[in-house]
Amino acid sequence: MLENIFVSSLNWLKNLMAAVELPAPLADMLILVIKLAAIxxxxxxxxxxxxxxxxxxxxxxxxxxxxNRVGPFGLLQxxxxxxxxxxxxxxxxxxxxxxxxxxxxxxxxxxxxxxxxIVPFGKGMAAIDLNLGVYYFVAMASxxxxxxWMAGWSSNNKYALLGGMRVVAQMVSYExxxxxxxxxxxxxxxxxxxxxxxQAQEKVWFIFLQPVAATIYLIAALAETNRTPFDLVEGESExxxxxxxxxxxxxxxxxxxxxxANVLLVSVMATTxxxxxxxxxxxxxxxxxxxxxxxKVYIMVFIFMWxxxxxxxxxxxxxxxxxxxxxxxxxxxxxxxxxxxxYLFLS
Amino acid sequence: MKQLQGCADMENSLExxxxxLLAGSLLTGALMVVTLKNLVNxxxxxxxxxxxxxxxxxxxxxxxLAAVQVLVYAGxxxxxxxxxxxxxQRKDMRESNPVNRRFLIAAPLTGALFLLIGLVAAKSPWxxxxxEVPENTxxxxxxxxxxxxxIPFEAVAILLTVALTGVLLLVKEVKDNGRSS
Numbered sequence: 001m002l003e004n005i006f007v008s009s010l011n012w013l014k015n016l017m018a019a020v021e022l023p024a025p026l027a028d029m030l031i032l033v034i035k036l037a038a039i040x041x042x043x044x045x046x047x048x049x050x051x052x053x054x055x056x057x058x059x060x061x062x063x064x065x066x067x068n069r070v071g072p073f074g075l076l077q078x079x080x081x082x083x084x085x086x087x088x089x090x091x092x093x094x095x096x097x098x099x100x101x102x103x104x105x106x107x108x109x110x111x112x113x114x115x116x117x118i119v120p121f122g123k124g125m126a127a128i129d130l131n132l133g134v135y136y137f138v139a140m141a142s143x144x145x146x147x148x149w150m151a152g153w154s155s156n157n158k159y160a161l162l163g164g165m166r167v168v169a170q171m172v173s174y175e176x177x178x179x180x181x182x183x184x185x186x187x188x189x190x191x192x193x194x195x196x197x198x199q200a201q202e203k204v205w206f207i208f209l210q211p212v213a214a215t216i217y218l219i220a221a222l223a224e225t226n227r228t229p230f231d232l233v234e235g236e237s238e239x240x241x242x243x244x245x246x247x248x249x250x251x252x253x254x255x256x257x258x259x260x261a262n263v264l265l266v267s268v269m270a271t272t273x274x275x276x277x278x279x280x281x282x283x284x285x286x287x288x289x290x291x292x293x294x295x296k297v298y299i300m301v302f303i304f305m306w307x308x309x310x311x312x313x314x315x316x317x318x319x320x321x322x323x324x325x326x327x328x329x330x331x332x333x334x335x336x337x338x339x340x341x342x343y344l345f346l347s
Numbered sequence: 348m349k350q351l352q353g354c355a356d357m358e359n360s361l362e363x364x365x366x367x368l369l370a371g372s373l374l375t376g377a378l379m380v381v382t383l384k385n386l387v388n389x390x391x392x393x394x395x396x397x398x399x400x401x402x403x404x405x406x407x408x409x410x411x412l413a414a415v416q417v418l419v420y421a422g423x424x425x426x427x428x429x430x431x432x433x434x435x436q437r438k439d440m441r442e443s444n445p446v447n448r449r450f451l452i453a454a455p456l457t458g459a460l461f462l463l464i465g466l467v468a469a470k471s472p473w474x475x476x477x478x479e480v481p482e483n484t485x486x487x488x489x490x491x492x493x494x495x496x497x498i499p500f501e502a503v504a505i506l507l508t509v510a511l512t513g514v515l516l517l518v519k520e521v522k523d524n525g526r527s528s
Contacts, residue, residue, distance in 0.1 A: 139414045142422030168429045
């Protein structure tokens with residue numbers, strides 16, 4: 001009953017549309033729009049509450065209480081923050097490239113939404129079950145770089161431009177180990193489909209078969225989301241706020257929320273690739289598959305926050321050197337060993 | 348049966364509309380790349396071009412190629428942007444992609460190239476009947492790349508590695524330690 005609550009409500013909608021005799025292509029399109037709207041809602045609500053979670057986790061780690069005034073346990077704090085930001089004036093710097101400056105915050109949610117469309121949130125719960133799966137994820141994720149760079153450049157501010165340049169350097173470098181670490185898993189499963197990858201972990205999660213790849217993935221994912229210890233892009237003590245320096249009001253809020261959407265995204269991928277996705281651990285199937293998926297994702301998000309509030313920021317040259325001299329060779333060695341292992345195991 | 352026919356027609360016309368929208372945005376984007384005065388805006392409209400092209404690939408059921416298009420080209424545009432901004436020697440980026448008088452030379456050359464491509468396109472024997480597209484296109488790609496044509500594939504890889512190393516060697520700062528290197 002609980003297991004199929006989303007699938008069956010969608011089926012009910014489909015039947016309803018068939019009953020009122022909507023033409024099939026129109027009905028399919030409508031279903032897709034509903035699915036995507038649901039996903040957009042999921043992303044926005046999560047981004048909003050993850051900000052709250054971040055503040056509570058940081059407070060816990062630093063021995064503070066955190067937000068506790070607005071609503072019970074301060075639960076409405078971030079909602080009020082966003083309401084405040086909406087009501088603020090949007091300031092456009094006189095020397096800014098106006099069109100790009102306004103376009104960047106509008107575009108920033110496009111890659112996360114496009115990627116979440118293929119995520120299997122539970123058994124048979126992917127909005128679009130794509131064969132390309134992981135490859136599509138990589139392709140879409142690479143677009144965020146351009147959008148953040150656009151924000152930095154169009155602000156026409158030295159700090160913003162420096163931040164934009166750092167974004168490109170950092171995100172392009174860490175894309176390499178991120179992609180290479182996924183290849184180990186893909187060799188094992190022989191499929192790019194995310195559902196296929198999850199089902200291949202029925203017996204054992206890939207974190208146990210691919211521990212090196214999982215570690216590389218987690219480090220590279222931290223860098224891809226521009227979070228401490230890799231938050232050089234917006235290092236407050238060096239370049240104010242990087243590409244987002246000139247943004248106020250809702251533009252700032254969009255970038256701020258997009259960071260959490262991206263954290264959610266890399267957690268979702270980590271869950272899918274290494275932690276068995278929606279599969280229940282120890283065969284505890286009394287809880288629905290979508291519950292397990294979300295539960296694992298939040299544990300991953302918590303680990304990302306934990307790292308953020310524990311480690312200091314590292315230097316730019318250390319950051320780049322670490323990606324190219326340590327992570328990339330390690331990931332390539334991992335691919336080689338995985339291939340060799342699979343060959344020996346199969347023959 | 349009639350209703351099924353209607354559905355197929357509707358899908359076909361949707362595909363046609365999608366094709367014209369994509370082709371329109373592709374051509375507009377391409378024109379903007381050439382005509383815009385600001386180099387950054389030009390490169391950004393290149394993303395529009397790549398995306399429209401990826402869309403056309405999807406219409407042709409070449410989903411893998413579409414993803415390659417987005418990852419390699421649209422995603423790689425940011426590198427081009429960075430190099431564009433760092434290497435352009437102009438005080439004002441708003442005039443970094445100027446138009447000059449050399450179109451008198453360029454126009455006949457591009458016209459000739461256009462004619463040549465048109466001629467080749469007109470003469471080549473196109474496959475007019477669409478073949479059956481397999482459900483999973485990637486699975487057939489791997490054996491072709493990594494088994495049937497593995498030697499050309501690896502040769503290209505070596506070529507790229509050599510090019511990369513050469514670039515590194517060229518741009519590396521020469522440290523003069525008192526002797527000529």
